Amino acid sequence: MYSTTYHRPSSVDEAAALFAKGKEAKYLAGGHTLIPVMKQRLASPSDVIDLARIKDLVGIEASGDTLTIKAATPHYDVATSADVQKAIPALAHLASVIGDPAVRHRGTIGGSIANNDPAADYPAALLALGATVKTNKRSIAADDFFKGLFATALDDGEIITAVSFPIPAKAGYAKFPHPASRFALTGVFVARSRSGDVRAAATGASSGGVMRVGAIEAALKANWTASALDNIRIPASGLMSDIHGTADYRANLIKVMAQRAVTQAG
Structure with missing residues (x-):
């Protein structure tokens, strides 16, 4: 067993001060990450500082x-x-x-x-x-x-x-969710700014975390339609491969989810 001190500050400044005083303090937001790792004894913070009740x-x-x-x-x-x-x-x-x-x-x-x-x-x-x-x-x-x-x-x-x-001119998001956790096995967000710039980002796919997808951005800047992505190829290099899906599978999902996101954006 280990002990921890729970704090419920009323301001950001109070929370920061409590963190500075703690030997190994952790902030608590929703708790969906910190609480499970504490239960598994993978984290043992000296102080848990709950930010959820700070009105600001x-x-x-x-x-x-x-x-x-x-x-x-x-x-x-x-x-x-x-x-x-x-x-x-x-x-x-x-x-x-x-x-x-x-x-x-x-x-x-x-x-x-x-x-x-x-x-x-x-x-x-x-x-x-x-x-x-x-x-x-x-x-x-x-x-x-x-x-x-x-x-x-x-x-x-x-x-x-x-x-x-x-606030963009158009934006869309589509993901292929894991059936149990609902995390994104692969998700893609596309956006076109009011000035015409296009950005696209994929989550759940790269071994380096969230990433921008240049091939999708270039194709959509030239033609903002789902069909503009028909012939692009997303490299599998650097993408995750696990029991839920290979790197090649995720590469294809990036393309498919991007097309769905563009369709959703209109």
Whole structure:
């Protein structure tokens, strides 16, 4: 057995101060990663600092050309938000297909991207939409935030406070879910900005985590239709291969999911 001290701070500053005092402190968002690893004795934090009750970390704001989702906002709130459904319908759809109802009511966008699971949904949206991750210390572009499997640009003790998304002209997300976990065996988010720039990101496929897919971006910039992707070939090199699917299988899924995402985007 081991002991841990549970904290429920009321502000980001209080949470950061508690982290600094702890010998081996951990932040708790939705808890879908930290709690299981603690149960398995793979983590034994001296202090668990619950961020979910900090009011300044919950909420959704649409202003001008930007949609901002605060870090402790649950997936369910994103999926059902009228602001999200109007500004970026693909993001509302993405949130609606995360896990199961229990996960969607408890899990948060901040917890998801801070953990950066290679099969998580949100990282693909951040990368494809060119989002900005805001913390209690700075702002980090999505292109600079994700650093590989379970790795991000966050410093020790840094707290994600919000994610800011530029509102695109069109966007879509499609994934092939694992039948048990509902994680993305492969998922693709595509977006076309109001200036005509096209970005596409795949999750669940690469051994290095979420990635942009240049071949899809080039084809869709020339012709924003699902059929524009008919003849592209996604290399299997660098993609994951496991009991759920080979690298070649995932390469084909990237193409198929991208076509479905474009169709969804319209």
